[in-house]
Amino acid sequence: YWNIAPNRDATITPGIPTRRGFAVKSEFRYLEPNYSGRLNLDLLPYDQVYEDTRYWLTFNHLGKLADDLRYSAMVERVSDNDWWEDFPRRHLSLTPRLLPLVVQAEKDLGSPTLGAELYARTQRWQVLQAPNTMEAPFDRALQVGLRSSSNLAAGLQYAIETEANRFVLPKDAGYGPTNTPSDGTRLHAQGWINRPFRQPGWWVTPSALFNAASYQTDEPMPDGNTTASRVIPTFSLGGGAEFERKTEWLGRSLRQTLEPRVLYVNTPYVDQSNYPNYDSAVKDYSFASIFSENVFSGIDRVSDTNAVTAGVTTRLLDATSGVELLQLGIVQRYLFNEQLVTDSGVAEKPGFSDVLLRGSTRVIEPFNLEGYLRYSPSVDRVVRTILGMQYQPGPFRTLNLTYRYARDISSQW
Numbered sequence: 256y257w258n259i260a261p262n263r264d265a266t267i268t269p270g271i272p273t274r275r276g277f278a279v280k281s282e283f284r285y286l287e288p289n290y291s292g293r294l295n296l297d298l299l300p301y302d303q304v305y306e307d308t309r310y311w312l313t314f315n316h317l318g319k320l321a322d323d324l325r326y327s328a329m330v331e332r333v334s335d336n337d338w339w340e341d342f343p344r345r346h347l348s349l350t351p352r353l354l355p356l357v358v359q360a361e362k363d364l365g366s367p368t369l370g371a372e373l374y375a376r377t378q379r380w381q382v383l384q385a386p387n388t389m390e391a392p393f394d395r396a397l398q399v400g401l402r403s404s405s406n407l408a409a410g411l412q413y414a415i416e417t418e419a420n421r422f423v424l425p426k427d428a429g430y431g432p433t434n435t436p437s438d439g440t441r442l443h444a445q446g447w448i449n450r451p452f453r454q455p456g457w458w459v460t461p462s463a464l465f466n467a468a469s470y471q472t473d474e475p476m477p478d479g480n481t482t483a484s485r486v487i488p489t490f491s492l493g494g495g496a497e498f499e500r501k502t503e504w505l506g507r508s509l510r511q512t513l514e515p516r517v518l519y520v521n522t523p524y525v526d527q528s529n530y531p532n533y534d535s536a537v538k539d540y541s542f543a544s545i546f547s548e549n550v551f552s553g554i555d556r557v558s559d560t561n562a563v564t565a566g567v568t569t570r571l572l573d574a575t576s577g578v579e580l581l582q583l584g585i586v587q588r589y590l591f592n593e594q595l596v597t598d599s600g601v602a603e604k605p606g607f608s609d610v611l612l613r614g615s616t617r618v619i620e621p622f623n624l625e626g627y628l629r630y631s632p633s634v635d636r637v638v639r640t641i642l643g644m645q646y647q648p649g650p651f652r653t654l655n656l657t658y659r660y661a662r663d664i665s666s667q668w
Contacts, residue, residue, distance in 0.1 A: 262286040276303045290318030292328075297345060304341075309334040311345050326360040336385035353391065354381040364401075371403040382425050393422040393436075393533050407448075415446030422533045436531055439472035443554045457496040464489040464548060466557050470530060478529040485530070487557045489522040491548050501574065508574040515567045516586075520548045524559035524595050532556060537598040540629065540639075542566070542611060545586055551598075558596045564588040566611075581616045607632055621647045638662045 257265040268280040276299065283294045297311040314330040331347050331354040333339070339351040348354050359376035376398040382391040400418035407413060423438045449462035469484035470476075476483065495516035502509050535553035538544035546566075550558040566586025572579055588608040595602050610632065615625035622644060629639035640660040647653050660666045 272299075274304055275299055276301055289320070290316065292316035297342075305335070305337070307335070309338065311338065311342065313347055322362070324360060324362045327358075329355060329357045331355060332381055333383070336383045339383050340386070352383040352389065354383070355379075356381070368405060369403060370405045371401065373401050375399045380425050391425050393438075394425055396421040396423045409450070410452075411448060411450050413446065413448040415444070417444040418442070420533070422531075437472040437474035437476070439470055439531055439533075441468055441470050441531075441533060441554070443468040445554065456498065457494070459492070459494040462489075462491045462493070462548075464491065466549075466554065468530075468554055472531060476529045476531065480529070483530055485525055485527070487522065487525050489520065489548050489557075489560075491518060491520045493518040493546075502571075504571075509580070510572045510574045512570045512572070513567065514569070516546070516565070518546050518564045520560045520562055520564075522548065522557060522560045525557070527556055527596060528600075530555060540609065540611070542584065542586055542613060545588055545608075545611065556596060559592075559594055560590075561592040562588050562590045562594075578617070579615075580618050581614075583614045584612065586611050609638065621649075623647070636662065 257267070259265060263283075263285045265284075266282045270278045270280070272278055278297070278299045281296045281298070285292055293313075293315050295311075295313045299309045301307070302309045310333065312330070312332045314328065316328040318326050320326070333346075333354065339346060343351070346354070356379045357376065359374065361372055361374045364371040364373055376395065378395040378398065380391055380394060382389075398418060398420045400416060402414070402416040404414035405412075418441075420441045420443075421439075422441065424436065443466070445464075445466045447462055447464040449460050451458065451460045453459075465486060465488050467484075467486040469482075471482050473481075475481055493516070495514065498513040500511055502511050532555045533553075535551045535556035538547065538550060538552050544550070545564055548560070550560070564586065565588075566584060568582065568584040570579055571581040587610045590603065590605050590608065592605055593602050597603055610630045612628045612630070613626065615623070617623050624645075625643045627639075627641040628637055630636070631638045639662065641657070643655070643657040645653065645655050656668075658668050
C-alpha cells in the first residue's frame with residue numbers, strides 16, 4: 256500500500272497463479288475538490304497457458320466544472336476475446352462479452368423549474384467474439400441531446416427529449432455480409448403531455464405521446480432509400496383505485512388493500528420495416544412492461560396498439576409497522592385489433608394476451624417467498640415460471656434459492 260498523499264493512494268498486489276505464472280493487481284485512487292476517480296489494472300506479463308500478455312483495465316472518473324457542467328468517464332477493456340471465460344469473476348459489465356467505454360457531459364439549462372438538461376456522450380463497445388460469434392450493439396460515436404420535464408398550468412405535466420445520434424458498428428461486431436446493417440445518423444424527438452386527476456382512493460391520467468425520427472444511412476435501406484422519416488402519435492388513458500380495510504389473522508392486526516388498475520392505449524400503424532433498428536428491442540413481459548404504451552424499448556420501433564390492460568393487486572400490511580406481509584397480483588391485456596409491428600414480423604392476432612400472476616410473502620419469518628407465473632390461454636399451459644426463496648436467520652447471513660423455467664427454452668436452479 257502506497258499512501259501517496261492524503262487524497263491519493265495506490266495498492267499493488269502480486270500473485271502467482273500456479274498454471275499461468277506471475278500476476279499483479281493494482282489500484283490507483285484520487286480525490287480532488289472537483290473530480291475523483293479510480294484506475295484498476297490486472298496484469299499477467301506472460302500467461303503460460305495463453306502464451307501472451309493479458310490484462311483487465313477499468314477506469315472510472317467523475318468531475319464538475321464551473322456553471323454546473325458535470326462530466327464522467329467509464330471504461331472497461333481486456334486484452335483478448337477469451338478473458339471472460341478464463342476469468343469469469345473479473346468484470347464489471349452486466350454482459351461480460353460487451354465491455355463499455357462511455358464518456359459524457361451534462362449541463363443544466365435555465366431555471367430549476369424548467370428541468371432542462373443538455374448532454375453529450377460517446378459510447379463504444381469491446382465485443383468479445385469467442386467462443387462463438389454474436390451480433391453486437393451499435394456504437395454511439397456521438398450523441399447530443401436536450402431534455403426537459405416540468406409542470407404547466409391547469410395541472411398539466413410534460414416531458415420532451417430530442418437527440419442526434421451517429422451510429423457505427425464496431426469492427427468486431429460479428430455480422431455476416433448478407434445482413435450487415437448500415438451505419439447512419441438518426442435525429443429523434445419524443446415526449447408526452449398528460450393531466451393527472453388524483454383524489455384519495457383513485458386516480459385517472461389521460462396522456463398524449465409522440466415518437467418522431469429521421470434517418471440518414473450510409474448504405475441504402477431495403478426500399479433503396481438512404482433517408483426516411485416518420486412521426487407516430489399515441490393516446491393512452493390510465494386509471495386505478497386503492498381500497499383498504501382493517502382485518503386480523505392469527506390475532507395480528509392487519510390492513511388489506513385492493514388495487515385495481517386499467518390502461519387503454521391507441522397507437523396507429525406505421526410501417527417501420529424499412530427503417531434501421533439501432534437500439535430497439537422487445538421489453539421483457541412483466542407487470543411493469545405490460546402497463547407501458549410501447550412493447551419496444553428504444554426509439555426505432557413503436558408497436559401499433561389498440562388494447563386495454565387490466566390488473567389487480569392485493570396486499571396485507573402490518574397495521575402497526577406497515578411492513579408488507581403478503582402480495583398477490585394478476586394482469587392481462589386484450590388486443591382489439593391485429594398488431595402488425597412485432598419483433599418476429601408475424602402479426603399478433605386480436606384477443607387475450609398471456610396472463611401474468613405474481614405473489615410474495617414474509618408471513619413465515621425468517622423466510623421470504625416469491626413467485627411469478629406466465630400462463631398462455633392459447634396453449635393452455637404455463638410458459639414461464641420464476642420461484643424464489645430467501646432465508647435470513649440473522650444479520651449478514653442469507654441463503655437464496657431460485658428456480659427459473661421457460662418452456663422449450665431453459666430450466667435452471
